[in-house]
Amino acid sequence: MTPVSNALEEALSEFERHLRAERDVSPHTTRAYRGDLSDLIAYATDLGVTEPAELDVSLLRAWLARQHALGRSRATLARRTAAARAFTRHLHRRGVLQDDPGLLLGTPKRQRALPGVITQDGAAHLLDKMDAQGPVGLRDLAVLEVLYGTGVRVSELCGLDIDDLDAGRGTIRVLGKGGRERTVPMGEPAARAIQDWLRAGRPALATEDSGPALFLGTRGGRLHPTSARRIVHARIAEVGQVPDLSPHGLRHSTATHLLEGGADLRSVQEILGHASLQTTQIYTHVSAERLKQVHRRAHPRGSQAD
Incomplete structure (x- = not known):
């Protein structure tokens, strides 16, 4: 796996601490976001993007398009979109990003299979x-x-x-x-x-x-x-x-x-x-x-x- 830049990794670690301490997100969701965003950061690093401030909507869309090409499910794509949005929103609020590119991302529609019911x-x-x-x-x-x-x-x-x-x-x-x-x-x-x-x-x-x-x-x-x-x-x-x-x-x-x-x-x-x-x-x-x-x-x- 491509080594992750220290600046992006540090931003992700700080975001993870924010999820746990300030937003009281469940451990399961925190682990899922961590995995999704680690994949995003690895993808960005392959493209030469090494700083959080360099994340933009074109990169995010290209990453999600690659996920789709790899056959990821709609549920996975929706979760990864949500993770990216939460990350860029956090960076924007911290002043790292001048604008929030996550606001420009569409949300893949999830197919939810309703469970059976009893009469x-x-x-x-x-x-x-x-x-x-x-x-x-x-x-x-x-x-x-x-x-x-x-x-x-x-x-x-x-x-x-x-x-x-x-x-x-x-x-x-x-x-x-x-x-x-x-x-x-x-x-x-x-x-x-x-x-x-x-x-x-x-x-x-x-x-x-x-x-x-x-x-x-x-x-x-x-x-x-x-x-x-x-x-x-x-x-x-x-x-x-x-x-x-x-x-x-x-x-x-x-x-x-x-x-x-x-x-x-x-x-x-x-x-x-x-x-x-x-x-x-x-x-x-x-x-x-x-x-x-x-x-x-x-x-x-x-x-x-x-």
């Missing part, structure tokens, strides 16, 4: 027919009830502590992406499953090292997201008559069923913890029949004459 009847069948015997059974039922009943991410579920529960209000406190905290309502079935787990399940698995974690693995430690995913797949297969889903599929089902039940998009956005409403619009879908019902009810010429 409302299917969700009821799954949760009503699950074997909830013993500590592990009680835990697994609580895990699925919370995932479906609240729409939280699997990482958020595994990060829950006992004190995050507010039984009186029927809510849980969730720490989401970017360190953003939100309060999420949960229904009575989820609350009941959690109380059963705390009363008759968790004490049987807890050890001195369990700490405040709400959900525990079989060895007493905090439940890991990988284990939670395995639980969801295994329990769905065990019950049968329900298509296989991941925790993300249950989250998507929650959003879909909320919208089908009449929830507005802003409320669903808050429940899911999306920073942008656009993300919620992509992530959720409403049946064509419900859209027609809304149109008939709300539009002055929506209802057809008999």
